[in-house]
Amino acid sequence: MCFKPSTVGSVASRTVSSERRVQDEVEIAREIFQTTRVVTISVATKPHPMTSISVYSKLQPDKSHIYKLIQLPNDLLEKLPTSLQLKSNFNGDGLVLCTQDETFRVRQNNHSNTVLLMRELNTCDHGVRDGDGQVEGDAMVGFASCHYEYEVTPTVPSIDLASRVPLLHHRDVIAGKYAGDEKHGSVSKMELMRSSCSSSGQFEMLWTELALCSIDSHVFQMARDLRVAVLHDLITYKLSYPDVKLEDAKLEWGGDMVKTVLDKYTTRTREGDRVLNDHLIVVEFGVVALSQAHTHKTGDLMINWKLSLPQFYSPSLDLKMLRGHYVTSSNGGGDEYVTYVDPESLSRDVGVRIKQLLAVQASWPYDEFVSFLEGVVPGGRKVDAVVIKFARKKKVGRDKFVVVPR
Numbered sequence: 490m491c492f493k494p495s496t497v498g499s500v501a502s503r504t505v506s507s508e509r510r511v512q513d514e515v516e517i518a519r520e521i522f523q524t525t526r527v528v529t530i531s532v533a534t535k536p537h538p539m540t541s542i543s544v545y546s547k548l549q550p551d552k553s554h555i556y557k558l559i560q561l562p563n564d565l566l567e568k569l570p571t572s573l574q575l576k577s578n579f580n581g582d583g584l585v586l587c588t589q590d591e592t593f594r595v596r597q598n599n600h601s602n603t604v605l606l607m608r609e610l611n612t613c614d615h616g617v618r619d620g621d622g623q624v625e626g627d628a629m630v631g632f633a634s635c636h637y638e639y640e641v642t643p644t645v646p647s648i649d650l651a652s653r654v655p656l657l658h659h660r661d662v663i664a665g666k667y668a669g670d671e672k673h674g675s676v677s678k679m680e681l682m683r684s685s686c687s688s689s690g691q692f693e694m695l696w697t698e699l700a701l702c703s704i705d706s707h708v709f710q711m712a713r714d715l716r717v718a719v720l721h722d723l724i725t726y727k728l729s730y731p732d733v734k735l736e737d738a739k740l741e742w743g744g745d746m747v748k749t750v751l752d753k754y755t756t757r758t759r760e761g762d763r764v765l766n767d768h769l770i771v772v773e774f775g776v777v778a779l780s781q782a783h784t785h786k787t788g789d790l791m792i793n794w795k796l797s798l799p800q801f802y803s804p805s806l807d808l809k810m811l812r813g814h815y816v817t818s819s820n821g822g823g824d825e826y827v828t829y830v831d832p833e834s835l836s837r838d839v840g841v842r843i844k845q846l847l848a849v850q851a852s853w854p855y856d857e858f859v860s861f862l863e864g865v866v867p868g869g870r871k872v873d874a875v876v877i878k879f880a881r882k883k884k885v886g887r888d889k890f891v892v893v894p895r
Contacts, residue, residue: 546605546631556606559586559595559639576686578649583686586641590690594644597637604638605631646687648695650710653681657702657709659718662743675707697752704744711749717777717797719750720770724799727765735763767804774798775811779829787817787825812860816850832861839865843879847894855882855890 565573565588574587575595584595610628648654653676676684678701682692695701700711711719719742726738735755740747754770755763771794778794779785785793787808794806808815808827815827830849835842839862846853846861859872866875876882881895 543610543628544607544631545610545628546634551632554633556633556635557639558604558606558635558637559641561641565593565641576683578647578686579652579684580649583647585644585646585686587688590688592644592646592686592688592691593641596640596642598640599637604635606633606635607631644686646685646691646695648681648685648687648692648699648701650699653684654701654708654710656712657715658712659715662715662718675709677706678703678708681708697749700749700753702744702746702749704746709744711746713773714777715746716750716753717773719746720754720773721799723747723750724765724770724802728799728801735765768810771798771804771806772810775806776814779811779814779827780831782829784826784828787827790827812857813863816846816853816857818850830861835861837865839867839875840879843876847880847892851893853892855892858892 561569565586568588572588575584576587577584586593586595607629610630655675678696681701682689685692685695687695700716702709702711719740722740722742723735723738726740727733727735730738735751738747751763754766754773756766757763774797775794778797779790781793791806791808798804813832815829817825817827819825828850830846835845842861842865846858855876859876862872862875866872873882876892879895880892883891883893885891
């Protein structure tokens with residue numbers, strides 16, 4: 490390959506004389522054009538053995554445009570140009586590419602190679618000449634260079650709640666706080682969706698999963714005690730008026746709190762009717778009863794749990810339903826106790842979380858212990874292997890194990 494420097498204008502010229510090199514360069518250029526959709530070029534597939542192509546690169550790129558390359562898999566290319574959206578959260582520290590129902594993390598990949606974005610030379614490229622003052626035959630010009638590319642990989646969608654979405658408790662609703670100062674700093678549902686690292690379809694699923702509601706065009710997250718209060722009224726109404734559909738219940742709750750509760754705690758039949766998800770509901774009531782005190786006698790907790798449910802609402806209750814929120818112990822005299830552990834207060838780092846759990850109680854029933862590790866164990870790792878790495882699994886009877894510090 491030989492290079493012929495330009496002597497005139499603001500563009501450098503290079504001449505390629507090898508048939509093999511010409512074909513390689515053309516194929517590379519074609520890939521760049523197809524990927525970036527900048528331009529389409531036409532070249533001879535079998536050029537004359539001595540055919541040459543002049544390649545120019547602008548020394549001073551157009552500063553009014555900034556070009557960036559992003560690598561897209563074929564399934565995303567098919568959704569161009571209108572179905573892809575680049576988004577970041579309120580803090581601007583997350584960048585994702587979204588389709589209607591998928592979210593991809595965007596990562597900058599630096600490289601040492603210089604990638605030139607090129608197009609066919611045309612009449613708008615003034616002052617472009619080679620050393621002899623003329624441009625003959627096929628010619629191309631590089632109008633921008635890129636020293637990095639963006640790569641996309643599937644990621645878990647998220648909504649940034651901490652900075653802009655207040656947590657609304659039952660006591661706040663009673664005091665009317667949601668109608669006053671609590672609105673300060675909160676956002677509308679549309680603003681939250683635009684600034685969330687999530688596709689629109691996944692956003693709606695997270696909206697229900699996180700128990701978000703909109704009151705007077707401001708977004709709040711419903712705390713568990715508030716959700717239980719709405720559920721209590723909803724179930725009571727349904728038991729009093731069994732012929733009325735759940736979505737038609739007349740309840741005095743502001744905004745779309747009732748809709749959020751319905752979406753989260755009901756399922757639909759084949760006919761489209763809503764039915765209560767009893768398991769999810771009794772777990773919520775149970776956790777609220779459990780959180781009323783640090784430690785309970787097991788029998789007392791079960792009674793309080795039962796009494797907290799609406800009258801005549803009698804699904805079966807089992808303490809194991811609340812795993813991931815408690816640890817049991819005994820005083821040696823036959824009395825069994827249940828201690829409340831808030832999973833939201835624990836670290837997301839699995840090693841730190843195990844240390845925190847063992848600080849609550851030095852000896853844990855194995856099944857109760859591993860229930861707190863769901864969702865924090867790295868993908869591909871077995872829970873048992875993680876427990877053994879940071880603690881000790883001890884056998885205390887036939888098919889019975891406890892977790893103790895190392």
